[in-house]
Amino acid sequence: MAFAHNIPFISIMMTILAGVISLLTGKDKAARICLGTLTAVALLSALLFAYLWQTGTSFTFSMGHFPAPWGNELQAGLFEALMALTFTVVMILSLVAGRERVVADIAPARQGLYYLLCSLLTCSLLALVYTNDIFTAYVFVEINTLAACGIVAAKDTGETVTATIRYLIMSLLGSGLILIAISLLYAITGHLLMNDLLGSMTELAASGDYAMPCMVIMLFLAIGLAIKSALFPFHTWLPAAHGSATAASSAILSGVVLKGYIILLLKIFYRVFGLSFAHDLRVADLLFVFGLLGMIMGSIFAVREKNLKRMLAYSSVAQVGYIFMGIGLSTAIGMVAACFHILAHAITKPLLFLAADGLMDVSGHSKNIFNMQGAGRRNILAGIAFTVGALSMIGIPMFSGFVSKFYFVQGSFQNPDKMLATLIVLALSTVLNAMYYLPVLVTLYLGNDENSPYRHRKSANSRNYKKAMVAFILLNFILGMFYEPVIKALEQGLLML
Amino acid sequence: MMEFHLFTNYVEIAAVILFSIGFSTLLFHQNLMKKIIGFNIMDTAIFLFLAAKGYIAGRMAPILVEGANDPSLYINPVPSALVLTGIVVSVSVTAFALALVLRLYERYGTLHLDEILYLTRGEHD
Amino acid sequence: MIIFEGLLLIFLIVCAVAVALTRQLWQAIIIFMSYSLVMSVVWVFLQAPDLAVTEAAVGAGITSILFFLALKRINAMQTGKKGGKGK
């Protein structure tokens, strides 16, 4: 058996061990352990991706001495490897770029625990990506929730603690729905392994038994995961949590954590219900409508927001709407577009949050856009980064956001029923995106800062921050211009799923 | 072949009623401590549901007696294993949520979520 | 037997409603504690002794200890605040 088959298992175990050991070390060592482990995991994931790309197969790895329906199992294909790679890279870059802000925002005694939670968060995300068992997924969803709430609450202000409790309550509602759906699923099929569930579900779909429970299960799973990934009517917790946390946490939460749940939902679509049955259950249509609403409402909220970080958070609501719209299209290209948008948003939104942090640095740490007149001229790199991120989110060609929009349009052509609504809302949403990002850019570059007390403030960002930002910008360009191999990998990966 | 079980599933009926009560308490009650108790009720209700689904009338608990290993003697052990995991998860979440509530009470002197939100409104610029 | 089980289940539902409606927090916690204990009895009926033991120790024991500790600390803070300043 090839070494590459051990990579999912090794990645998960390494992050677990890194998390556990960090409890005994000081804060600097914990940071180094966390970043070192993440780098190793990123390299291994790249290796796994290369291996799978060459062989064109997927494989399973049994966790223990018992084969799959009895023991637990991991499954890895191109899709999983690509997602694991993206997640770890985004985590590393966010943590590196947000390091100074962590030092400033979080009490020294808490910093070690902060990095510990980041290690555990990565562990849970990797397990969510690779697991082939739906109950294991639930357990790691809970770790993910606790660790994500922990890294929000690490910055000890009233605002963050309040945001955390709201986040926690909504997440628990989601977990409750997911758990009862899993219980119902177990009651009607007797399986927890995704492959076996798919077999039972296909039989049930053919015979028409348990139609009502199937519908309720799909609905609860979809809504539970939608709450956790902040789809529009359930997004109420997101702006507070993402808008108030420290920059690295905001970047990780919006870039990576939201996506983990969406990937679990995709796996449930493909591997538990099967696409055609999921389509028959009409839950995709519900997600499609919520997605469209989210694209518009998220942007409208963002237009009205004067607090830069909250504006970016509302923009995340809109972007999650895009992803769910792509899933709801229930066409092959729509799914690929949704997956590509997961990647595009995962590298763009952290860039925006971290750039906003750099801009706030030279404007007296005010989050208000009006206090950032001319900040783009004072902190040039952060300004450029923010511009790149904003243009990508609006959907200008050459940036990653454009590619996903292009494929969303193509995907809508395959489904004539939903084509018109998709095209109208895409156009409207692009206009709205421009309506809130362009004024910020104008303020940043053309704003008059002669009366500002911070007009002589120069950026004091470390070299690590600059390197990470440059890496993010380059990633954005690479994904925006050389997107064809990625699309191909996603297409193949979704077929293997 | 569909069957309609009105009152044979009485334990499950109790479980879903408890789930709804817990869910509503978690979602709508304004007192944070009550919300957390509601969460616990919701989770135990799901565990009750799972335990009921594992039960088979007239059979023993899955602890082998004298090495007799005929599957028709024992109830289903999988739901028990899942619930065991679930109980520990819900205790962990409870501890974390209570710590957050204490933190909030220290700062705002109230357990009422609306009041806390009202008090935080002035804080961010 | 079924009647006894039914009574226990009805007791659980009454407890759950009572938690949402009581005004005193400590009452809610005690009601929740009895809820957990009755739940573990129900699990004994459902032939799940592992769950019953764990629920009695973890659900009724540890969770209630945590709730009472939190309540104790809240009360300590309450008296501390009232003594400090009349906000």
Place this chain on the structure above:
Amino acid sequence: MELNPVEIRLLRRFRKMYMVTAFLVSLAMTAVLLLTVFNLPAFGKAGNPAENEVIGRYIEKGLEETGAVNIVAAVILDYRAFDTLGETLVLFTALVAVLMLLKDEAGVFNRRYRERSKFEPEKDQIFRSVAGMLIPCLLVFSIYIIVNGHLSAGGGFAGGAILGATLVLYNIAYGLEKARGFINEKNFLRFITAALLFYSVVKGYSFFTGGNHLPSVIPLGFPGSIFSGGLILPLNITVGIVVACVVYGAFCLFNRGGL
């Protein structure tokens, strides 16, 4: 912060609306779930979908393959051990998060409230002598439950919770200073890290050998005796230590913001 009468009226109306929505949502949810339950397989009947080949193998071969008489213990610590590793990590994550939130570095909480809430016990002789009798019994009981996890109901989680509660009782009865004699902050962190490291390394070994189809060298022992069940006994002990540590740590942090 003052509200004017119009706002108060609006707030009241909002509250009324809120209650009505809450009630309707709960009712709708109950109705949907009840309908679902009516359509589910019957309660307590043999031959339900949940009773399939997976359970058959657990019961038929469980003893032979894992050495545990208690099939639930075999499932959580051997067949589906990855779930349980995740579950232990949930506990650990929660402990870390609580440590982060409530650890009182500067001692602010203690200084502000020390007069009003006493952390040192009153010199209550009756309580102490009762505790003195109870603690050894509880200790033996918890250890019995932990080490018999593979033979009878219970196991690391239940036994660990009782062990933790015993430590808490000791702390309440004899005071913090005495409890610190054997478990202080440094010790505590080392204990829990060592237990979790042992757990993950041992399980990692069995996952690795299992995933690569290598034989495991751990003997299963004679079925039914204490030293049987292969890794289940040491794992139960480890889980017990982790749970006890988490319970005791949570108690100390909630009680006075430090260990």
